[in-house]
Amino acid sequence: MTATTTTAAQPKTLYAKLVDSHTVSRIDDNTVLLYCDIHFANEYTSPQAFSGVRERGLPVLVPDAHLCVVDHIIPTHDEWPRKIYDAASLKQALNMQKNCEDFGIEAFYGSESPYQGVEHVVMEEQGLVRPGMVVICGDSHTTTHGALGALSFGIGTSEIEHILATQTLVYRMASTMRITITGTMPEGTYAKDLVLEVLRRISARGALGAVVEYCGPVVEALPIEERMVLCNLTVEAGARGALIAPDEKAFKWVEDHALALSDEEARDMRDYAKSLHSDEGAVFDKEVVIDASTLEPMVTWGTSPDQVVPITGSVPDPESFDDEIAREAARRAQKYQDLKPGQPMEGLPIGHVFIGSCTNARLIDLQLAAEVVRGRHVAPGVRAQVMPGSMTVRRHAEALGLDKIFKDAGFEWRMSGCSLCLAMNDDILEPGVRCASTTNRNFEGRQGRDSHTHLVSPRMAAAAAVAGCITDWRKLGKGE
Secondary structure, rough: OOOOOOOOOOOOHHHHHHHHHHHHEEEEEOEEEOOEEEEEEEEOHHHHHHHHHHHOOOOOHHHHEEEEOOOOOOOOOOOOOOOOOHHHHHHHHHHHHHHHHHOOOOOOEOOOHHHEHHHHHHHHHHOOOOOOOEEEEEOOOHHHHHHHHHHHHHHOOOHHHHHHHHHHEEEEEEEEEEEEEEOOOOOOOOOHHHHHHHHHHHOOOOOOOOEEEEEEEHHHHOOOHHHHHHHHHHHHHHOOOEOOOOOHHHHHHHHHOOOOOOOOHHHHHHHHHHOOOOOOOOOOOOEEEEEEOOOOEEEEEEOOOOOEEEEOEOOHHHHOOHHHHHHHHHHHHHHHOOOOOOOOOOOOOOOOOOOOOOOOOOHHHHHHHHHHHOOOOOOOEEEEEOOEHHHHHHHHHHOOHHHHHHHHOEEEEEOOOOOHOOOOOOOOOOOOEEEEOOOOOOOOOOOOOEEEEEEEOOHHHHHHHOOOOOOOHHOOOOOO
């Protein structure tokens, strides 16, 4: 009788488990045909993909696995019914609606839908993202949804076409990276501060080509909305994805938002998700450990999200960077931003404040900002705007009276949309205007040609609005 031996299974990362569970076939050592559970599209990046499917005479294979929303080009004026005034933008919105009708996609949220909103907000608030899913969209900030333990990433137009026709994607495997956040976040700091500090530490290329898994006590303590902020901005380090292993907070989020989920389905989700973690001994290509105990409110000084300092800091001297590429980037950024080395960030005058985007426009963000502005008023010469991340968020905020707090303080209370995050429609900064913004990118011209963007948390943005300058919100404190 011949003895048999059993080889212990190799420990796997959460990323590997998600890919393995969705692999239809292996193309080569580094490429698989990946099944995608859900795809959501906007009017800005999807038209050519629909045209390609139509020209090939193909149907959309799984119509109910797609959600389409008008969010990039839609104006955010406080008016109802909502109107798209720009002819080209209106054409894009109507084209998306027709594409949905032609291909049997019922989940279309246009300008007059009560569920319209920024796609990365809408998906989760409707419970459409679940732990263990593969979630894709033609937008780089799709990494947001890794907060619920889903492998989520942005794709290009040709890939959207492939998804529409086959519900699969030819997928090249990513490298892996684990970022462990230790310590305890100081009071008055938030996930926006944390992720900006991560970017400062690892740089805008620090996670290039990798799927990042976040773990550690700080990550575990974050509420789901704050985990979304962390995953959202990870793409700014060049990451192809961001993941947080699902836990009780993630399960409860889904159960609270996926209203059609039966008790049996909820139990199945929880049972399945028990395996959705990196095994002990799993090997990552890169490991980073960051202690959050000394974290401060952060503010960007340059034109990349990793060009950032604490509010108590100053604009760095380009010569202080060891790398020549970083030195040159700092020189260019400071010239564009009209800043000088050694200039303190606190006290820098601003002319505009924007609270919104797929990064920081959920209900919790609006509540945090409202606590700062309550009983105060926007400083003279400052234009301040609040854009709820979805019409659902807007209704919830109004039910809590947040709209009145903002309006009384002199803020504009807007409809949902991408808006000033990427300077669409008439939501554009004039040249020379300096803006404290809760968005995710501060690139040259991102919010308007020759404008200056400083990324901050909602509370920091609110404080800047009432102070008229970049300021440490902790000194200002909560309003009356």
